[in-house]
Amino acid sequence: MVESGTLNLKKQNPLAAPPSTAAQRGKSGDLNLKKQNLTVAITGASGAGYARKLLRSIPRRKYDVHLVSSEAGRLVYELETGVALSDDLPPEVCTYEETDFAAPLASGSFPCAGMVIVPCTMGALGAIASGLSQNLIHRAADVCLKERRPLILVPRETPLNRIHLANMLKAAEAGAIILPAMPGFYHKPGCVQDLIDFVVARILDQLGVEHNLVAPWRGLESGS
Numbered sequence: 001m002v003e004s005g006t007l008n009l010k011k012q013n014p015l016a017a018p019p020s021t022a023a024q025r026g027k028s029g030d031l032n033l034k035k036q037n038l039t040v041a042i043t044g045a046s047g048a049g050y051a052r053k054l055l056r057s058i059p060r061r062k063y064d065v066h067l068v069s070s071e072a073g074r075l076v077y078e079l080e081t082g083v084a085l086s087d088d089l090p091p092e093v094c095t096y097e098e099t100d101f102a103a104p105l106a107s108g109s110f111p112c113a114g115m116v117i118v119p120c121t122m123g124a125l126g127a128i129a130s131g132l133s134q135n136l137i138h139r140a141a142d143v144c145l146k147e148r149r150p151l152i153l154v155p156r157e158t159p160l161n162r163i164h165l166a167n168m169l170k171a172a173e174a175g176a177i178i179l180p181a182m183p184g185f186y187h188k189p190g191c192v193q194d195l196i197d198f199v200v201a202r203i204l205d206q207l208g209v210e211h212n213l214v215a216p217w218r219g220l221e222s223g224s
């Protein structure tokens, strides 16, 4: 005979409210309690700070974050932030090697709310625009396009040659959102972090992720 207390025999209260009632909703009243997957990729363009801030701005209570970085991405990240990417990740970020073609992200059957490549090199842009799928970053992006999921590319290069411009158009025509790392100045940034926040806010807007990084523009009358 099993002594009471040795097993968790706590009875379900039949009168307890069923799931999805107000008592079990989040503060915002959100009914969707199941977390969604989001993919973030870091390639070797300048702008590691954008990736750093994005990884810290995605709410973990709503999203599981899957991160892939290229070798050049890790090099530039360390050069620009002074810390190795592997030592600078917020908790609970799931990381993959760029050579891991067997990763869940490589398949359309893996449910994913979208992908951001930030910063995105001209090389990664070109590979994606051409459907090359040479590494897990390109493949995961290709999957997003074929599954009609949001793919946000944050390219950084200047000046742009004809090939860069043609690849951006090609990727956009295939369904990608081209969101260049081009901060605005009308919110009167006071420091580099303000410029980074501006771009990250635009990325989060595209993903439909709530944030309070930059106040929305309310027109000239508001005095903002």
Ligand SMILES: Cc1cc2nc3c(=O)[nH]c(=O)nc-3n(C[C@H](O)[C@H](O)[C@H](O)COP(=O)(O)O)c2cc1C
Binding pocket: 042, 043, 044, 045, 046, 070, 071, 072, 073, 076, 079, 120, 121, 122, 123, 124, 156, 157
């Ligand atoms: C310090 C540094 C900054 C770079 N900045 C850029 C850049 O802004 N845009 C870009 O397209 N490539 C840039 N590159 C070159 C890429 O890192 C290089 O083309 C690399 O092969 C890209 O590989 P990936 O697409 O696999 O990350 C930079 C390289 C270094 C070392």
